Amino acid sequence: MRRLNILIGALSIPLFLAAWEAIARSGIVNMVLFPPPSIVAVAVLEWVRSGQFFSDFGASLYRVVTGFTLGAIAGVTLGVLTGQFPLVSSLLSPLFHILRPIPPIAFVPIVILWFGLSEAGKLFLVFWGVFFTVWLSAHIGVQKVDRGLIRAALMLGTPRRQMLQEIVLLGALPYIVVGLRTAVSISFYTLVAAELAGAFSGIVYRIEIAQQNLQTGQVMGGLAALGLMSFVADRMFATVAERTVWWR
Amino acid sequence: MMQIKRRPETALALAHSLPPAAAAAGEAETIIRVSDLSIVFDTAQGQVIAVDRVTFSVNRGEFVCIVGPSGCGKSTVLNTIAGLEVPYSGEVTVNGRLMQRPRPDVGMVFQQPHLFPWKSVRRNIAHGPRMLGKSRGEARAIADGLIEMIGLGRFADAYPHTLSGGMQQRVAIARALANQPRVLLMDEPFGALDAQTRSVMQDNLLELRERIDATVVFVTHDLDEAILLADRVLIMSAGPGRVLRDLGVNLPRPRSNAIMLDPAYIALKKDCLDLIRTEGRRAFDQSSAG
Ligand SMILES: Nc1ncnc2c1ncn2[C@@H]1O[C@H](COP(=O)(O)OP(=O)(O)O)[C@@H](O)[C@H]1O
Numbered sequence: 046m047r048r049l050n051i052l053i054g055a056l057s058i059p060l061f062l063a064a065w066e067a068i069a070r071s072g073i074v075n076m077v078l079f080p081p082p083s084i085v086a087v088a089v090l091e092w093v094r095s096g097q098f099f100s101d102f103g104a105s106l107y108r109v110v111t112g113f114t115l116g117a118i119a120g121v122t123l124g125v126l127t128g129q130f131p132l133v134s135s136l137l138s139p140l141f142h143i144l145r146p147i148p149p150i151a152f153v154p155i156v157i158l159w160f161g162l163s164e165a166g167k168l169f170l171v172f173w174g175v176f177f178t179v180w181l182s183a184h185i186g187v188q189k190v191d192r193g194l195i196r197a198a199l200m201l202g203t204p205r206r207q208m209l210q211e212i213v214l215l216g217a218l219p220y221i222v223v224g225l226r227t228a229v230s231i232s233f234y235t236l237v238a239a240e241l242a243g244a245f246s247g248i249v250y251r252i253e254i255a256q257q258n259l260q261t262g263q264v265m266g267g268l269a270a271l272g273l274m275s276f277v278a279d280r281m282f283a284t285v286a287e288r289t290v291w292w293r
Numbered sequence: 294m295m296q297i298k299r300r301p302e303t304a305l306a307l308a309h310s311l312p313p314a315a316a317a318a319g320e321a322e323t324i325i326r327v328s329d330l331s332i333v334f335d336t337a338q339g340q341v342i343a344v345d346r347v348t349f350s351v352n353r354g355e356f357v358c359i360v361g362p363s364g365c366g367k368s369t370v371l372n373t374i375a376g377l378e379v380p381y382s383g384e385v386t387v388n389g390r391l392m393q394r395p396r397p398d399v400g401m402v403f404q405q406p407h408l409f410p411w412k413s414v415r416r417n418i419a420h421g422p423r424m425l426g427k428s429r430g431e432a433r434a435i436a437d438g439l440i441e442m443i444g445l446g447r448f449a450d451a452y453p454h455t456l457s458g459g460m461q462q463r464v465a466i467a468r469a470l471a472n473q474p475r476v477l478l479m480d481e482p483f484g485a486l487d488a489q490t491r492s493v494m495q496d497n498l499l500e501l502r503e504r505i506d507a508t509v510v511f512v513t514h515d516l517d518e519a520i521l522l523a524d525r526v527l528i529m530s531a532g533p534g535r536v537l538r539d540l541g542v543n544l545p546r547p548r549s550n551a552i553m554l555d556p557a558y559i560a561l562k563k564d565c566l567d568l569i570r571t572e573g574r575r576a577f578d579q580s581s582a583g
Pocket residue numbers: 334335336341342343361362363364365366367368369370532
């Protein structure tokens with residue numbers, strides 16, 4: 046039974062591709078709008094050979110990584126502060142709770158007003174999307190740190206600073222890591238919005254250009270590349286996360 | 294809910310400015326003094342009196358057990374001695390100094406081990422000395438000594454989640470001892486363990502006690518455990534918590550679980566049970582009448 050499952054699992058994608066190829070070539074559908082995988086593969090090869098793929102990939106990767114890193118640093122820092130210090134929380138939490146539910150994509154128009162089509166605007170969008178998720182998870186994580194650990198640490202003479210660094214931060218880490226992982230996929234959502242809003246390179250930018258030229262194969266190739274990138278990022282993050290909170 | 298009036302601080306301050314005459318007279322020296330301690334919690338249902346004017350003291354080197362039904366305020370009393378809770382009225386001094394916040398000369402073992410899950414056994418035990426400014430090497434040496442003492446030499450580099458409940462609690466005891474506290478507070482430390490492990494742990498603690506010179510206050514709801522371990526047993530009544538009786542346990546040491554068959558032990562236990570039963574009936578009558 047297990048073997049059968051593995052076998053079928055291994056066949057899943059090839060079967061899907063074969064069916065797609067057959068349907069696309071059968072004449073039932075318009076091949077320009079619905080090209081078979083073989084044509085998509087050719088488009089991707091062309092993309093790579095022209096060298097554009099690497100500059101597009103690099104541009105998108107740079108935006109995601111930079112926006113994510115900045116958002117994560119700000120989110121963790123402020124989350125720990127609002128989680129630990131009621132005064133800071135009273136000051137900032139109401140504001141964050143109002144801003145957080147606004148979908149980051151809704152900020153595209155104002156970002157264009159503020160930043161034009163510059164890189165800063167794109168980083169800002171990714172940052173914005175990542176920040177609130179990470180902030181909330183760090184805030185909740187800090188508040189959920191086992192009181193027993195804090196009391197034990199207090200009884201052992203742990204000073205404030207070490208309490209924050211060692212006990213609170215590590216105690217909140219499982220929550221923070223979950224927040225960061227959610228933020229990885231959010232950073233890709235916001236990347237899409239940022240590049241659709243106007244860019245000069247990037248995977249989503251390439252998809253949009255191809256769409257305008259009716260290069261459907263290139264569009265699908267771009268989607269596949271984006272999907273693969275997001276998938277790899279998530280898997281890598283999951284592995285790192287597992288090692289970071291190994292004691293769970 | 295009943296209200297408690299805060300007592301004037303000056304009267305208490307005066308009472309405690311008296312010199313500790315007992316020590317001079319060659320009597321046992323008092324290390325913990327709980328005077329007229331009341332603790333009130335604010336809850337959604339109003340104020341709850343958890344501890345009602347409790348007074349007792351503990352001499353240096355003594356092993357005192359506090360017994361009472363759950364919810365009677367044992368943990369609250371212990372937390373106040375630890376400096377984790379502040380008195381509503383009355384006061385607690387350890388070593389002549391008012392307890393207002395946790396202090397390294399007072400160690401605590403909780404019902405749950407509360408080990409730092411990201412630290413190895415050795416680094417859990419070394420945590421206290423490190424926090425008190427000892428070097429890495431010194432802290433490690435202290436930890437290694439204690440690991441030998443609790444018999445977990447093979448597990449020095451193991452992480453808490455790989456240990457059994459009894460082993461974790463032994464680490465928690467060693468961790469509390471690493472700062473060489475004058476006073477060790479234990480709040481139902483074996484309460485979460487199975488019966489067999491618990492009796493092994495009790496025997497371990499009796500042995501350990503011969504080797505350290507800390508004063509111990511041990512909270513339990515298990516009368517057998519209290520009589521087995523203690524030099525003195527304080528019996529508390531149900532809410533609001535008060536001290537009903539302060540009993541000396543004059544059973545020979547060294548003790549072990551085998552003592553539970555001793556006639557003197559049985560007689561003492563019977564006295565306690567009678568007292569608890571009478572009190573329980575009184576409390577029950579009172580609550581059903583009110
Ligand atoms: N932080 C708290 N807030 C409100 N009520 C509390 C708090 N801690 C303890 N209590 C109440 O005080 C009483 C005594 O509790 P506790 O000291 O934990 O009892 P014990 O340790 O003897 O079981 C209980 O009625 C409990 O509900």
